[in-house]
Amino acid sequence: MYNQDTFLDAATVESVVAQTVDELTPRNVFHFNSPRQAVVGEGSILTIGKLLRQQRVKHVFAVVDKTVHELGLLSSTLRCLKRANIDCTVFSGVEREPTTEVVEQALAMLTRCDADFVLGFGGGSAMDAAKAVAVMKSCNCSVDELTDPGFEGRRSLGLGAVPTTAGTGSEVTDISVILHIDERRKFVAKLPDLMPDLAIIDPGLMLGLPPLITAATGIDALTHAIESYVSASANPLTRALATSAITGIHNELPTAVGSGGCMPARLGMAVAAYKAGLAFCNAGLGLVHAIAHQVGAQYGIPHGVANGILLPYVMEFNALVCRSQFAAIAQAMGVARESMNEREQCDASIAAVRQLLRDIGLPESLSDYGARLDDFSELANEALQDICVESNPRNVTKADVMQLLERATS
Ligand SMILES: NC(=O)c1ccc[n+]([C@@H]2O[C@H](COP(=O)([O-])OP(=O)(O)OC[C@H]3O[C@@H](n4cnc5c(N)ncnc54)[C@H](O)[C@@H]3O)[C@@H](O)[C@H]2O)c1
Ligand SMILES: [Fe+2]
Structure with missing residues (x-):
């Protein structure tokens, strides 16, 4: 039986709560950023008029x-869009990875038209x-300002993304990678307002991809999943998304x-790339991408190819500190057997990545x-x-970076 007297009065409760809360130290707190709306599935692109009219x-x-155009x-x-009475101006000047020049041309065209959604x-x-x-x-700024790590501009225009490859996950990330041709460098802008408001992920748009x-x-998406899974900033949600993406990519x-x-x-690939995108934009990536951005810009290597060449070598390097995570990755890929100890499972994950790269015929050497070799000192400085x-x-x-570059070139 509870006695009324055993309850504390309201003022005492408030003071205890205030003291307790004040003494709490935030620990293991994680944020999760994603688009307000994602529409996924075969034919989902046909909903675009209705969705934008609602907005x-x-x-x-x-x-x-x-x-693609x-x-x-x-x-x-x-x-x-026409059926929904929405006007559309098309800029179709993106050829390969976006350079500062292309972005500026698109910006000039956007400035001339009166669009409220990109x-x-x-x-x-x-x-x-x-x-x-x-x-x-929205911010009237340049590419240099946008890619400055201290930039805090806000977006006033609406933003949507429709992927036609199953790879980058850019449709659900707060990241934009721009190539500075003169400097042969890639700049990574990361900003909350680079996250699209709407992502429409329709695998029908990917059927003709060579x-x-x-x-x-696909290997870019796998690299996102593996790097975010072992990332120093991973959280339970990003790990769950990454594991599921690894299984999906290995199977499909x-x-x-x-x-x-x-x-x-x-x-399967479109959904896996979507999950991997959410995982890495909230957990971060790692050394594969840090090096791939440099060699990609320097030698004109497609982003996913550069990742694929580097991935097994960086996994071997990172295995020293994440054996159990790589064992979990082997399980997600279905290549871990019960008879294997943790080290063997870890090795099995790296072997399975190598096998997959061979099976799908990607280049194996830089x-x-x-x-x-002469370029590696400068490339290593930039990767760091x-x-x-x-x-x-x-x-x-x-x-370490120079040694990895040498191994990936042999
Ligand atoms: N923003 C992010 O979060 C993020 C993440 C990873 C990579 N990236 C960046 O994304 C860029 C690479 O993107 P990508 O790998 O998707 O390649 P991509 O956009 O450069 O496209 C590769 C090629 O595929 C063709 N293509 C695209 N869709 C097609 C289709 N459905 N049918 C036939 N051809 C098609 C294109 O014309 C192009 O030639 C790089 O600049 C990379 O740094 C961004
Ligand atoms: Fe990538």
């Missing part, structure tokens, strides 16, 4: 990959260019590469792209300044 959008500025992949979107449509290159111009137009691009972009990527018209495999190195689980020195 009272009047004029869309679509930043589209040139090839030529292939006619934007036409259903244009029809849906839509990135294509691979990571088109989506990143769209995300950059939406913030730059095998080599399917392979390279070979079919997507070898039988591109297979809708279930394309859907020497295929003309990498030269890349934002991605901060969340790598193992401490890294310049000598």
Whole structure:
């Protein structure tokens, strides 16, 4: 039986709560950033008119990959927007990875039209260019200002992203990667307002993606999942997303590469890339991306190919401090047997990544792209300044990066 007298009076409760709360130290707190809305599935692109009309959008500025536009992949979107009485201006000047020049051209066109919503449509290159111009137009700033780590500009225009590759996850990240051609460097802008408001992920737009691009972009997604899983900033939610993405990619990527018209495999890859995108934008990446950004810019290596060449070597390097995580990755890939100890499972995960890369026919050495030992000192210096190195689980020195570059060139 409770006695009324055993309860504390309100003033005492308030004072105890205040003291307790004041003495709490935030620990293991994590934030999770994602688009307000993501629409996923076969034919989901056909909802775009209705979705944007609900948001009272009047004029869309679509930043589209040139090839994607030529292939006619934007036409259903244009029809849906027209039916919804929404105007659309198309910039289709994104060819390969977005340079400062291309972003500035798109910005000039956006400034001339009266759009209230920017839509990135294509691979990571088109989506990143769209995300950059939406913030730059809102803040009236340059690419240099946008990519300055201290930049805090806010976006006033609406922003949507439609991926046509299953790789970067840019449709659900607060990141935009811009190539400075003169400096042969990639700059990574990370800003809350680079996160799209809306992502539409339709595997039907990916059915015609050629095998080599399917392979390279799929390995980019796998690298996001593996690096975010072992990241020093991982949290339970990002680890769950990353594990599930690893399973999905290991199961579906070979079919997507070898039988591109297979809708279930394309859907599996699109969802896996989406999960991996959410995982890495909230947990960070690691040394594979820190080095890949530099060699990609220096030698013109496609982003996913550069990641694929480096991934097994960086996994071997990081294994020293994350054996149990790599064992869990082997389990997610279905290559861990009960008879194996943790070290054997860890090794099995690296062997399975190597096998997958071979199966899907990606290049295995930086020497295929003309990498030269003479460049490695400078590349290592730049890799150590890349934002991605901060969340790598193992401490890294310049000598370590140079050794990894040499191994990946042999
Ligand atoms: N913002 C992020 O979070 C993030 C994450 C990782 C990488 N990135 C950046 O994204 C860029 C790479 O993006 P990507 O790997 O998607 O490649 P991409 O956008 O450069 O596209 C690769 C090629 O595929 C073609 N293509 C795209 N979709 C197609 C389709 N459906 N059918 C036929 N061809 C198609 C393009 O024309 C292009 O030639 C790099 O600049 C990279 O640094 C950004
Ligand atoms: Fe990537």
